[in-house]
Amino acid sequence: MPDQESPAPTPSPHAGNLYADDRYMVRNPHQVRHLLQAMIDQRSMINVHPDGRDQAFPSAVLDVDLHHLVLDASPVPSINRSVETASDLLCFGQVDKVTVRFQLEGHRRIERDGHVAFEVPLPEEVYHLQRREFYRLETPVGDSPYCVLPDPDGGEATRWRVLDISAGGIALLLPPDQNLLKLQSRYSCVLEIPESAPIQTPLVVCNLRQQKQPNGTEMTRIGLRFDDLPRGADNSIQRYIFRIDRLRKARSNGD
Template sequence: MPDNDPFAPSPSNIAGNLYADDRYMVRNRHQIRHLLQAMIDQRSPVSVHPDGREQSFPSAILEVHEQGVVLDASPQPAINRIAESASSLLCFGQVDKVIVRFQLHAHRRIDRDQHLAFRSSLPEEVHHLQRREFYRLETPVGDSPHCLLPDPAGSEPSRWRVQDISAGGIALMLPSPQGLLALQARLRDCVLQIPDAPPINTSLVVCNLRQQKLANNVEMTRAGLRFDDLPRGADTLIQRYIFRIDRLRKARANGE
């Protein structure tokens, strides 16, 4: 690919049927059309990743009907060429502030009222957390995110491995007793470091603190923290990480 290809630097690493929890999978065509129409009605922005690559372009669903869906194209011709030649388009959006994700296949570029768009058949399945629940991923020790927490005394922030993560928050394991966190405290200027992703600056709210004894009988404090003001696009980075780890685990389980 040419050097100015905006998608060239990052190989596909999340393409395929990569959904974390089958309980939240919608496969009924009527329900799928209803969800996609809700995205139109709510003017939900869509982040589109050709072949599941890291780079994406902003879009929106323009039409939903029995035969398929029409997706807005990019204003950049180079990106549209990449999208047109991709085997699939991985899409992230929201309905009522709940993450929706799906893949489009067999898409083709069309002219719609002198405006470029992509027409595709309906996605076969849509992942949607109907009850505003968040799938929590227990992170692998060798490939886990870390979180930088500000020091109350103004010293250097402390860095902790994230034990589990979801689109709603994270869990950390701290030594007991710990004086860093207090229930319902709001921590500003935290930094979430996800492997192979830019750092995410956010605030965290301490939702629970629970004592836990490890296998070696060491007492630790498990802290559950909720994201308070994730910047735009951060939820997509978190979901991509969850997809990647879940895919690797499924591949290992299948002996791939």
Template sequence: MTDEKTPAAHEASDEQDERYLVRNPRQIRQLLQAMIDQRSLINAHLAGREQSFPTAILELDDDELLIDGSPSEAANAAAEAAPHLLCFAQLERVTVRFRLDGLVRVRNGAHTGFRADIPEEMIHLQRRELYRLETPVTDSPTCHVPRGDSGGGASFRVMDISGGGISLALPADQHVFSMQQRYPGCQLALPDAPPMTVTLVACNVRTQVMPNGVEIQRVGLRFDDMPRGGDAAIQRYIFRIERQRSARKNGDL
């Protein structure tokens, strides 16, 4: 698998993440406690696998936290064997991402739970800001945009994606979108999920020269309407690509 991002683009992405990185132990504990107080639902993704399960933080002490287990014994066994969990949650509608290491399976009353080390860092995105993933060329989503009532249209590669919107790659001479216009009935197809019907609003367009020298239009669109479960599907795709990139960086792929 290849990635179209240049070293400069990777560096820019890392710098963007740094803006949202929390490493202060007191602030980390405050975020975790707020997640307990607000009963924030967490999607826990098993490292190196596509499997995930919903959970929540139940307790927080000096060095560890306790999360709820899954009703599925297969999921609990997989989590127990996983080297770590990658977690995604919402806190007052703001994205929080963190990694849990040192998982130990325990009994929590009549239920299964997992103790884990308190994370050393967390990504806490600012309000109204969403993490955007630059998609790999060989594993990117596509979006079909209908034209008129004829049932025709065209499909374009998604260059980046977040819970708030997408950017599409269009030929330099192809004019499809008008700024601030709504485009209902678009079909967003993620590589690992069924296509979903979304409404898009065109927000910006700029010219970009690709590494092969080809000039394209990069059109930014926000989601104006998304089906139930759409955001979760997007986050699963983002986590999967991030896991693969992390594995390549660590020499595991």
């Protein structure tokens, strides 16, 4: 399968910023507690990833006070042992069907009403989209997802770097004379996200527009939306976005 990589885009002015979607970060302690309490009231399930790994277990916020929250444990003892040894827990849930994402550290195992749970200091910040829209992450050239596109003539598939990604779709940059993708058409593609298993998913072409590159060449920027993401794929995408955001935060702080 040949690797065909488009020219690198002009660096984003936000590349060194802490979270390009910083306006969706909730840091006020009262608002953080409010979101966590809403998860309890709405019985929102949470996917918890120990150390941000691919493997996750379902959980829920059981209680919130001024300084701590209580997180439900897994019924599987081996998973709880992995939680105890993890340095942090990456959590994904929803409030009013809108994504909520936060990282927990300093957790400890407790007994609650005869069941295992984890007491954790409240997160310092919670990502809350606040609107039914998707934040698009501009991907770093050296740590990008790739999209494998089928050949319309039945030939060998081709692999293209993803320029930006969200829970709603991706963008690619292809040569102007490309015949791989047509507007409003649906394609079965493979999305390769670093540190995650490949995702087989249908993509629908939403827009095509010409874009001049810094070297003067014309390329076609193609926006595609996910038509039916398989189970667990959204978590893989969110974990990738979180990891890249965290790396950019570390660089901006000089770590």
